[in-house]
Amino acid sequence: MSENPVQLVLQGLCKVSDCIQTNLSRFFPRPDDPSSSLPRNKTPLLTLSTPTHLRQPDQILNKGKSSGPTTKEDLGRATWTFLHTLAAQYPDKPTRQQKKDVKELMEILSRMYPCKECADHFKEVIRANPVVVGSHDEFSQWLCHVHNVVNRSLGKVVFPCERVDARWGKLECEQRACDLQGTAAMDFTK
Ligand code: FAD
Numbered sequence: 091m092s093e094n095p096v097q098l099v100l101q102g103l104c105k106v107s108d109c110i111q112t113n114l115s116r117f118f119p120r121p122d123d124p125s126s127s128l129p130r131n132k133t134p135l136l137t138l139s140t141p142t143h144l145r146q147p148d149q150i151l152n153k154g155k156s157s158g159p160t161t162k163e164d165l166g167r168a169t170w171t172f173l174h175t176l177a178a179q180y181p182d183k184p185t186r187q188q189k190k191d192v193k194e195l196m197e198i199l200s201r202m203y204p205c206k207e208c209a210d211h212f213k214e215v216i217r218a219n220p221v222v223v224g225s226h227d228e229f230s231q232w233l234c235h236v237h238n239v240v241n242r243s244l245g246k247v248v249f250p251c252e253r254v255d256a257r258w259g260k261l262e263c264e265q266r267a268c269d270l271q272g273t274a275a276m277d278f279t280k
Contacts, residue, residue, distance in 0.1 A: 180223075188270070
């Protein structure tokens with residue numbers, strides 16, 4: 091019996107699709123595929139079951155660092171960058187919620203900072219120097235001061251706090267989309 095031409099076309103397409111899948115699986119083997127050429131204990135970096143947005147070349151996964159563990163110094167620099175950038179963007183007239191959040195953030199940091207000796211020391215530092223959060227100037231100067239307390243304890247150079255705004259600016263974001271909104275006048279949550 092002669093076959094329907096549409097069926098013939100569909101069968102042809104299925105063969106092409108099988109061929110593509112077979113060839114792709116050579117590049118992106120599934121970890122559980124017994125015919126895979128990968129050793130059993132090696133999970134391939136990319137598999138067909140990996141969602142597209144998670145497929146990353148090796149050099150991107152390790153971007154900017156060697157594969158060694160994060161050091162106390164790396165962590166410190168990253169954390170100070172985060173804190174001073176936050177202070178640079180902290181509004182001149184913060185809302186009551188923003189003041190509360192910054193105080194809580196410092197408290198949490200002194201408990202959860204992932205270097206116990208640093209966290210314990212920082213707890214003492216903020217006990218002796220309570221967080222000042224009334225305005226951008228107050229908070230950035232306070233942060234500069236406590237960073238200097240840590241610097242001194244580590245035998246590092248003390249930073250001139252009058253230069254803190256020159257050293258740490260707001261995050262570069264188009265149309266100031268990263269700025270924190272402030273002004274107590276607009277705060278209806280109180
Ligand atoms: P960092 O001190 O990390 O400073 C980064 C950059 O900030 C500097 O290059 C400079 O440009 C600028 N800077 C320096 N001082 C100031 C300032 N006062 N104000 C504004 N900008 C400044 N390490 C320990 O070994 N023991 C600890 O107990 C300890 N406690 C820490 C507590 C906290 C909350 C944090 C965030 C870090 C702590 N660290 C601790 C890490 C330590 O402070 C440094 O981050 C680390 O030693 C790397 O130092 P660094 O010389 O590269 O510059």
